[in-house]
Amino acid sequence: MREVVALRMGHRLPRDERISTHVALVARAFGAKSMIYSGQQDEGLERSVRRVVEEWGGDFEISYHPDPLKVIREYKRKGYFVLHLTMYGLPLKEHLKEVGEKVLVAVGSEKVPGAVYEEADLNASIGTQPHSEVAALAIALELLCPSVFTREFKGKKRVIPQRKGKKMEGKNG
Amino acid sequence: MREVVALRMGHRLPRDERISTHVALVARAFGAKSMIYSGQQDEGLERSVRRVVEEWGGDFEISYHPDPLKVIREYKRKGYFVLHLTMYGLPLKEHLKEVGEKVLVAVGSEKVPGAVYEEADLNASIGTQPHSEVAALAIALELLCPSVFTREFKGKKRVIPQRKGKKMEGKNG
Numbered sequence: 001m002r003e004v005v006a007l008r009m010g011h012r013l014p015r016d017e018r019i020s021t022h023v024a025l026v027a028r029a030f031g032a033k034s035m036i037y038s039g040q041q042d043e044g045l046e047r048s049v050r051r052v053v054e055e056w057g058g059d060f061e062i063s064y065h066p067d068p069l070k071v072i073r074e075y076k077r078k079g080y081f082v083l084h085l086t087m088y089g090l091p092l093k094e095h096l097k098e099v100g101e102k103v104l105v106a107v108g109s110e111k112v113p114g115a116v117y118e119e120a121d122l123n124a125s126i127g128t129q130p131h132s133e134v135a136a137l138a139i140a141l142e143l144l145c146p147s148v149f150t151r152e153f154k155g156k157k158r159v160i161p162q163r164k165g166k167k168m169e170g171k172n173g
Numbered sequence: 174m175r176e177v178v179a180l181r182m183g184h185r186l187p188r189d190e191r192i193s194t195h196v197a198l199v200a201r202a203f204g205a206k207s208m209i210y211s212g213q214q215d216e217g218l219e220r221s222v223r224r225v226v227e228e229w230g231g232d233f234e235i236s237y238h239p240d241p242l243k244v245i246r247e248y249k250r251k252g253y254f255v256l257h258l259t260m261y262g263l264p265l266k267e268h269l270k271e272v273g274e275k276v277l278v279a280v281g282s283e284k285v286p287g288a289v290y291e292e293a294d295l296n297a298s299i300g301t302q303p304h305s306e307v308a309a310l311a312i313a314l315e316l317l318c319p320s321v322f323t324r325e326f327k328g329k330k331r332v333i334p335q336r337k338g339k340k341m342e343g344k345n346g
Contacts, residue, residue: 088340149300
């Protein structure tokens, strides 16, 4: 199973508050071990994500670094393959075999520095239509480290899947 | 290939502006033919989505209806299978064969009325961890009507996939 770290670039307040939270929760639920974000530091984002980890389990971590290029270069030095998800890149599904066992998956907001395209080991697309970095990350992680349908977390809260309605263990835990 | 309509329930302004835009763009890029949204009407959301369709092609439509239950009942009468995506539901991947050829895929924001769980033909989860309706919709559509990697749109703008950098046709079209 691949080891994946997510990099969320260019977080802006208040514009990206909820999108970046979704990016982080997708990173966690779809198997990344941590997320680093750049742009503006956001204690609310960090708190939301840590609360989910506290309640729902696992050891997913979120941290801030002001410079995404430094993060990319540091992870390359540590032997990570840098996968930049962009609608301008090559189809990920066709290039999956290039991707290493340790992966930094980078997703942007609206403006991604040109240097990110240069530094990435692979610029890859999840379709070439405008859609969402949240969706792109989910599809990419489901290709890189399946599967969201079988991954288990040991948390205080746990859903008992139902045909109708909601059932949970540890709702007040 | 299944015919899919997306239903985005409970849109709130300004909180959901960007999330609902991502939901709509994912619906389009991942093969739904249209999206209906409920909650608060939002001309900005409708305008953003229509601009993407105008520039990038296809005939995806967005429309507003104040009452999601009326939409669900109307689509059931028209022979659609109502699939409600919720982290409390049964794993979609294991229950895919239940889903009909015409599908209304409903995704909520934070509060979904209990009646939606009752009216749905299937309440299904994309994993049972908290993450994102944007990701859930993308994964569901990729199971229902693949694939985002091969779907083509005839638009004024078109990406020419590149290993590095950005290349487009019709950038100023």
